[in-house]
Amino acid sequence: MSISKENKSILLTLILLAAAFVVFFANQIFPSNSIFPSRSGDLTIPLWLFFAIDIGFIVALVLGIRTKKPSVMWFSIITNSIFFVLLSALMFLLAIANGISEP
Known part of the structure; x- marks a missing residue:
């Protein structure tokens, strides 16, 4: 199954949006094995994950600009x-x- 060059940016945008929702709601979805430490309040892991997703949105933007379809x-x-x-x-x-x- 090959994805055309035009559809890669749209697919990447949808995947990144889903990943952002999973990271945001990770404490409610996976309460026992959460990436968010619920008692310490440390938010560095979600910040780095959101930063990686943010870079992904820039990559998807560049891929979309390089396509020929308006x-x-x-x-x-x-x-x-x-x-x-x-x-x-x-x-x-x-x-x-x-x-x-x-502290």
């Missing part, structure tokens, strides 16, 4: 830039929360 290009520009800005704002708020909770 509809895929505009979809990639609009969605990836919106998701990049929203995730960056969430990372900023998590960084502030991590700084406040540190």
Whole structure:
């Protein structure tokens, strides 16, 4: 099963969006084996995971801009830039929360 060059950016955007939701809701989805330490309040692991997902949105944006189809290009520009800005704002708020909770 081969994915065309035009559809790679759309597929990557959807995968990254799903990964962001899994990281955000990881404490509720997997309460016993969570990546979020519920008692210590350390948020460095989710921050690094969100940073990697944020870099992925930039990669998906570049892949979408390099396509020849205008509809895929505009979809990639609009969605990836919106998701990049929203995730960056969430990372900023998590960084502030991590700084406040540190002793």
